[in-house]
Amino acid sequence: MAVFTEVSFDEADALVDRLDIGRLVALHGIRAGIENTNYLVVTDRGEWVLTLFERLGLDQLPFYLHLMRHLARKGLPVPEPRADAGGEILHTLRGKPAALVDRLPGAHQLAPDAHHCAQVGEVLARMHLAVADYPRRQPNLRGLDWWARTVPEVLPHVDAPQAALLRDELGFQQELAASPAHAALPRGPIHADLFRDNVMFDGLPGRERLTGVLDFYFAGVDAFAFDLAVCLNDWCVDLDSGRGVDERAAVLVGAYEAVRPLAGGERRLLPALLRAAALRFWLSRLRDWHLPRDAQLLEAKDPAPFERVLRGRIATPWHPPPPAD
Numbered sequence: 001m002a003v004f005t006e007v008s009f010d011e012a013d014a015l016v017d018r019l020d021i022g023r024l025v026a027l028h029g030i031r032a033g034i035e036n037t038n039y040l041v042v043t044d045r046g047e048w049v050l051t052l053f054e055r056l057g058l059d060q061l062p063f064y065l066h067l068m069r070h071l072a073r074k075g076l077p078v079p080e081p082r083a084d085a086g087g088e089i090l091h092t093l094r095g096k097p098a099a100l101v102d103r104l105p106g107a108h109q110l111a112p113d114a115h116h117c118a119q120v121g122e123v124l125a126r127m128h129l130a131v132a133d134y135p136r137r138q139p140n141l142r143g144l145d146w147w148a149r150t151v152p153e154v155l156p157h158v159d160a161p162q163a164a165l166l167r168d169e170l171g172f173q174q175e176l177a178a179s180p181a182h183a184a185l186p187r188g189p190i191h192a193d194l195f196r197d198n199v200m201f202d203g204l205p206g207r208e209r210l211t212g213v214l215d216f217y218f219a220g221v222d223a224f225a226f227d228l229a230v231c232l233n234d235w236c237v238d239l240d241s242g243r244g245v246d247e248r249a250a251v252l253v254g255a256y257e258a259v260r261p262l263a264g265g266e267r268r269l270l271p272a273l274l275r276a277a278a279l280r281f282w283l284s285r286l287r288d289w290h291l292p293r294d295a296q297l298l299e300a301k302d303p304a305p306f307e308r309v310l311r312g313r314i315a316t317p318w319h320p321p322p323p324a325d
Contacts, residue, residue, distance in 0.1 A: 004054045005037045005094050012041060012050065015093060019082050019100060021045055035217060037096075040103070047103040048082065052096040056217060061097050063138040064216045065089050067131070067189055068101065074130040076123065077200075077212050079104055104212030106202035114251040117235050119210040120199060121255030124191070124231055127213070128224045128260055131189040140192055140220030142280060144177050150283045157290035162307065169279050169310065176272050182223070184265050190227035193218040195234045225266040228256060229277040232318075233309055242308025244318050253320045261323060271317035278313050282306035 013024040022045030030038040030049070037052040053061060065081045069089065072080035079101035081089035091098045109116050151166050158166065176182050191198075193215060200212030236249035256262075262270075285303035292300055 005052045005096055007037075007039060007050070007052065007094060011093060012039065015050070015091060015098070015100065016041065016043055018084050018091075020085070021048065021082060021100075041100065048100050049079065049103050050093075050098065050100050051217075052093055052098045053217070054096065056097065058090070058097055060138065060141070061090055061099070063136045063189075064219055065099055066136055067134060067219055068216050070134050071127060071130055071213075076127060076130060077104060077210060078216075079212065079214065104200050104214070106200035106208075106211040108197050108199065109201045109208065110196050112196060112235055112248070114248055115206065116201060116208065116210075117248045117252040118255040119201075120194070120231060120235055121252035122259055123210055123213060124194060124228065125256040125259035127191065128188065128227070134189055136189075138189075138220050140190070140218075140222040140226075142192065142218055142284065143220065143222060144173060147173065147279060147283055150287055154283065154286040154290060158286065165307075165310070166279075166283075169275065169314075172272075173276050173279060176269070176276070181265055181269060185223040185225055185269065186263055186266065187221060187223045189219055190222050190224060191216060191219055192222065192227060192230060194227065194231050223266075223273065224260075225262065225270055226273050226276060228253070228262075228266075229270060229273040230280075233274060233277045233281070233306075233313075237309055237312075239305040239309070242305070242310075242312035244312065244316070246318065249318060250321050254324065257323055262320065267320055270320055271313070274313045274318060275310060278306055278310035282310055 009024065009027050012027045016022065016024045022043035024041065024043055026042040028040045030040055036054050039050040041048040041050045068078050069080050071078040082100045083089045089099060147170055151170050155163050155166065194213065198213065198215045199210060200214065201208035202211045203209050232249050232252060236245050236252055237243070238245055282303055285301050285306060288300045289303050
């Protein structure tokens, strides 16, 4: 969500007029993230987020945008893309695909406790149930094939122990993905990036309610348990040490299972999927750190925390507690 493509006030105003959302009052670049250009759009009728897609193409974007609309209309706290008079939710601005979505209330909770983790687990499970009738299909574009392509790109930029870990873990995950147990995992469209900075909470301290799930632009069809592992590796880990916070993890999984109980295979493979989720984000941060793109407000994220998470998940596998009776 760095600013790669500059949008003028007049250009944004023309889009606002076409979408019939009032008169443009202000336009501000959003300083966060590393994939797309985002602006806060303020009109006399409300606030929206304008996204210009820097890497994703017109053939990929309908999956994400229609998934967001599908979930929003199922009652989930997901921003709904704004359509023009013809019903189109994918637009073009400055020669780039673009979308404008509702700005949801609240703020990120970057120091979560069990109260926040329980709500994340519940909402994630609701999302996994809600996609049962979503008709579009698209693979997880940051899945195993991407890992295999990316490891050789980052190897020249890491030291020998890191290179050995990358090669070994990629081999482990390739073997896992080829197993019948992995093939049998329940799957469907997943968020695949449900970190603390992609969730909004609102309310008094200690009584906050989850008000928004954002940024579906890494979504794809994959194992639901992998989506759960991504959440656990951010919401339930001490990133300074890489150690899991078991109490928060148990609460998050318990809240998830109160809505969607895990299958036996999901429980057995969750320790390996926690490693997979750590590898995925270590790789993406290594690539952005060592092979950055230009952007006005770009802040690449330090890859070191996810190296620590991966090493921690290998050294101390975490198994979910038995389901409640």
